[in-house]
Amino acid sequence: MKIEKPIESHKRYVIADIHGCFYTFKQLLERINLQKEDQLFLLGDYIDRGLFSDKVLDYIINLKALNYNVFALRGNHENNIINASKEYDNKTFQFFVKKMNKSTNLLTPEGFLKPKYFEFFNSLPYFFELDKFYLVHAGFNRKIANPLFDFSAMLELKNKSDYFHLLNGKQVIIGHNVHYLNEIIKAINENYAKIPLDNGCVYTQKHKFYDTSQTGNLLCLNLDTFELTIQKNIDIDYE
Numbered sequence: 001m002k003i004e005k006p007i008e009s010h011k012r013y014v015i016a017d018i019h020g021c022f023y024t025f026k027q028l029l030e031r032i033n034l035q036k037e038d039q040l041f042l043l044g045d046y047i048d049r050g051l052f053s054d055k056v057l058d059y060i061i062n063l064k065a066l067n068y069n070v071f072a073l074r075g076n077h078e079n080n081i082i083n084a085s086k087e088y089d090n091k092t093f094q095f096f097v098k099k100m101n102k103s104t105n106l107l108t109p110e111g112f113l114k115p116k117y118f119e120f121f122n123s124l125p126y127f128f129e130l131d132k133f134y135l136v137h138a139g140f141n142r143k144i145a146n147p148l149f150d151f152s153a154m155l156e157l158k159n160k161s162d163y164f165h166l167l168n169g170k171q172v173i174i175g176h177n178v179h180y181l182n183e184i185i186k187a188i189n190e191n192y193a194k195i196p197l198d199n200g201c202v203y204t205q206k207h208k209f210y211d212t213s214q215t216g217n218l219l220c221l222n223l224d225t226f227e228l229t230i231q232k233n234i235d236i237d238y239e
Helices: 021-030 053-065 076-087 090-100 115-122 151-156 181-187
Strands: 012-015 041-044 069-072 128-129 135-136 173-176 195-196 217-222 228-232
Touching: 012 021, 021 053, 021 217, 021 228, 053 069, 053 115, 076 090, 076 115, 076 151, 181 195, 181 217, 181 228
Parallel strands: 012 041, 041 069, 135 173, 173 195
Antiparallel strands: 012 217, 128 135, 217 228
């Protein structure tokens, strides 16, 4: 999907991988002073891991209803819950949502995915094309002739190596794979062809894989100034 650039006085922001961190997300938007005329791009994975998946979704849906220019992409977590709701029996689906994803607040009392969330997830595109950027959840499969047709890669690509070449002359902005803060800042400052924005907002405590002194933030990139706003996870104060 192509998105036209707004007039010069309006701003363009990108946020990745909120993962149920509602209070952190809300605080970040307040810090950037988001206006209706600005464009806010969200790179997927709004749900799971954090405790407030429903609040994140309701906030995004409400912003759109208030005519904010919010452009939300599909992440693998949204895609997974859609598929699970279709493929699993009700008991297995509830186990998947509760035990695996900690997102029972997305379900009806009967254990089904709430219709408003199902409709929202189903409406989400896989990537946005802007004037100088492609925005996508996980990345593009650069091994095929046309990376814009591999939707599975857009949701699940695990390769963390940096792109050394632009895609059709444009930088790629991604989430999905957790990167340390110093890696993200370096990619921005050195104008990499691929810029990651997932700093693992939910990872604030000791972890077997991540150095949590370099994670635990929700990030917002201004696409025109490349200014990075770093918001420390505050959801831990509401758990």
